[in-house]
Amino acid sequence: MKTVIAGGGIAGLISALSLSLHQDQEVILIEKADHPGGLLKSFDYGEQGLFDHGAHNVCETGNTAIDKVIFDLLPKGGWDVLEKDKRDLAGIFYDGRLQLNTPYIDIRHKDQYKQYIADFFANIESTPSYNGPQNAYETIFQKFGESITQEVISPVVNKIYKKDIHDLDLLSILLTPLTRVNMFSSFLMEDLLHTKHLKNLLSFPEQRELPLQHSSGRRSLYPKNFGMQKVVDAIIKKLQENNVKILTNTGIKKITTQNQKISEVTIENAQGNIEQISLDYFVWSVGIPQLSFMLGLVNGKPDFDPPLKTIVTNLIVEKPIAMGDLYYLYCYDDGYHTFRVSNYANYCSTAKRSNGYPISIELLMEPTQVESPEKITEIAISELRKMQILQEDNRVNFGKTEILASGFPMPTLKNSLFINQKRKEIEKLDLQNLVLTGILSEPNLFFQTDIIRDTYEKMLDRIIQK
Numbered sequence: 001m002k003t004v005i006a007g008g009g010i011a012g013l014i015s016a017l018s019l020s021l022h023q024d025q026e027v028i029l030i031e032k033a034d035h036p037g038g039l040l041k042s043f044d045y046g047e048q049g050l051f052d053h054g055a056h057n058v059c060e061t062g063n064t065a066i067d068k069v070i071f072d073l074l075p076k077g078g079w080d081v082l083e084k085d086k087r088d089l090a091g092i093f094y095d096g097r098l099q100l101n102t103p104y105i106d107i108r109h110k111d112q113y114k115q116y117i118a119d120f121f122a123n124i125e126s127t128p129s130y131n132g133p134q135n136a137y138e139t140i141f142q143k144f145g146e147s148i149t150q151e152v153i154s155p156v157v158n159k160i161y162k163k164d165i166h167d168l169d170l171l172s173i174l175l176t177p178l179t180r181v182n183m184f185s186s187f188l189m190e191d192l193l194h195t196k197h198l199k200n201l202l203s204f205p206e207q208r209e210l211p212l213q214h215s216s217g218r219r220s221l222y223p224k225n226f227g228m229q230k231v232v233d234a235i236i237k238k239l240q241e242n243n244v245k246i247l248t249n250t251g252i253k254k255i256t257t258q259n260q261k262i263s264e265v266t267i268e269n270a271q272g273n274i275e276q277i278s279l280d281y282f283v284w285s286v287g288i289p290q291l292s293f294m295l296g297l298v299n300g301k302p303d304f305d306p307p308l309k310t311i312v313t314n315l316i317v318e319k320p321i322a323m324g325d326l327y328y329l330y331c332y333d334d335g336y337h338t339f340r341v342s343n344y345a346n347y348c349s350t351a352k353r354s355n356g357y358p359i360s361i362e363l364l365m366e367p368t369q370v371e372s373p374e375k376i377t378e379i380a381i382s383e384l385r386k387m388q389i390l391q392e393d394n395r396v397n398f399g400k401t402e403i404l405a406s407g408f409p410m411p412t413l414k415n416s417l418f419i420n421q422k423r424k425e426i427e428k429l430d431l432q433n434l435v436l437t438g439i440l441s442e443p444n445l446f447f448q449t450d451i452i453r454d455t456y457e458k459m460l461d462r463i464i465q466k
C-alpha cells in the first residue's frame with residue numbers, strides 16, 4: 001500500500017509513524033517548509049539555545065498503543081514526566097491580577113460576586129433557546145446566565161479575538177479555559193464535584209489540590225534535554241529507519257481524482273521541479289480550506305474572517321520571572337497583545353541556560369498592528385513589566401521575535417460555518433482513499449493530544465485494517 005501524506009506537523013508525522021510501523025506500507029511525507037514539525041519545531045538560536053513555539057508538551061492520549069510508541073521515541077530517562085499535581089500548571093492574568101490557583105476565571109474577588117451567583121443559579125435549569133449552530137454567546141449564557149456572560153466572559157473573548165462574542169463559534173471558548181468559572185472554596189467544591197452538572201460548570205479553585213480521582217490521570221511528557229524539536233527529530237529518525245520518504249520544500253500542486261478515488265497527486269518543489277505520484281491512500285493534514293480549493297469546491301474568493309497574526313517573542317531573562325510555579329499563563333486583560341506567557345524552566349529541568357531563564361510570549365495582533373520584530377520585542381517586554389511578571393531589576397539578556405506565517409485560527413461563526421460546510425462537501429465527494437487529519441479535520445478538533453489520538457485511530461481503521 002502506498003500512502004502520500006500532505007503536511008509534516010504532528011498530524012502528518014503521527015500518520016507517517018503509525019503507517020510505517022507496518023511492513024507492507026510505503027509512505028511518502030510531503031512538507032512545504034524546509035523541515036517537518038509544524039508548531040512543534042523549536043527555533044534554534046545557536047549559542048542562545050532552543051525555544052519552542054510557546055508551551056507545548058506531549059500529553060498522554062489514553063490510547064495506550066500510540067502513547068507507548070511516543071514514549072519509546074526517546075531513550076530511557078529521556079523524558080521529564082509531569083504527573084499528578086504537576087501535570088499541567090496554568091494560570092491567567094485577569095483584572096490586573098496574576099491568578100495562580102487555576103486557569104479558569106476566579107470571580108470571587110469581583111464586586112458583583114453575589115449578583116453573579118444569583119444569576120448563575122437562577123439560570124441553572126435553562127435550556128438553549130437557539131437551535132442553530134452552537135455559538136459562544138449561546139453556550140456561555142446557557143452555562144452561566146446573563147451577568148457572567150456579559151461582564152466576565154464576553155470582554156475576555158473580545159480581547160483575545162478582537163470580535164464580539166455573538167460572532168464567535170463555540171471553539172473560541174474551548175481554545176483557552178473558558179467553559180468553567182471559579183466560584184467557591186475548595187471545601188465546598190470537594191462536595192460539589194460529585195454533582196455532574198455543577199462539575200462541568202465550576203472549576204476546582206486549587207489546581208494543585210484537585211482530588212486525583214477527578215483528574216484524567218494522564219501524564220504529560222517533555223524532553224529532558226530541552227526543546228520539542230527533540231521529539232520531532234526522534235520521529236524523523238524513526239521514519240527514516242522505517243524507509244519513509246520525506247520530501248521537504250515541496251507542496252501539493254494538483255489532486256487528480258478517478259472513480260471516487262484520488263488516483264495521483266502532482267507535487268512541486270522549491271526549484272520548480274514537478275512530479276506526479278500515484279497512490280493508494282492520501283492523508284491530508286493541512287486544513288479543510290486548502291483542500292477544498294484543491295478539489296475545486298470554492299468558487300472565487302471565499303468570505304472568510306482572516307486570522308490574527310500569531311507572533312512569538314523569545315527572551316532570556318537574568319532571574320526567574322514572577323509567575324510562581326506556572327508553566328504558562330493566558331493574558332485576559334484588555335490593552336495587552338500578549339496571549340500567553342510560557343516559563344520553560346518550570347517544566348523542563350534543562351531549560352535554564354548560562355545567561356538566564358528562557359521564556360516565550362505569544363502575541364496576537366491585527367495584521368495592521370504588526371510592526372518590526374525589534375519593535376514587537378520591546379512591546380512584549382513592556383507588557384511583561386506592566387503585568388509585573390518581569391520586574392524592573394530583572395534584565396533581559398536576549399530577545400528575538402518570530403512572526404509566524406500561519407498561527408492561531410480565527411474561530412468566528414462565519415469561519416466555522418465555512419469549514420463545516422466544506423468538510424461536508426468533501427465528505428459528499430465520497431473519495432474512498434482520502435483521510436483527513438489535523439486541526440479542525442473534525443468539528444472542534446484542535447488540541448494536540450486529541451489530534452494524535454484521532455490521527456492514530458484513523459490510520460488504523462481507514463488504512464491499515466482496511
Ligand SMILES: Cc1cc2nc3c(=O)[nH]c(=O)nc-3n(C[C@H](O)[C@H](O)[C@H](O)COP(=O)(O)OP(=O)(O)OC[C@H]3O[C@@H](n4cnc5c(N)ncnc54)[C@H](O)[C@@H]3O)c2cc1C
Nearest residue numbers: 007008009010011031032038039286407408438439447448
Ligand atoms: C499558535 C498555536 C498554539 C497552540 N498551542 C497549543 C497548545 O498549547 N496545546 C495544544 O494541545 N495545542 C495547541 N495548539 C493546537 C495545535 O493544533 C496542535 O498543537 C498541533 O500542533 C497541530 O498539528 P498539525 O499537524 O495539525 O498542524 P501544524 O503543526 O500547523 O502542521 C502543519 C504542517 O503542514 C505544512 N503545510 C502547510 N501547507 C502545506 C501544503 N500545502 N503542503 C505540504 N505541507 C504543508 C506546514 O508547513 C506544517 O509543517 C496550538 C495551535 C496554534 C496555531
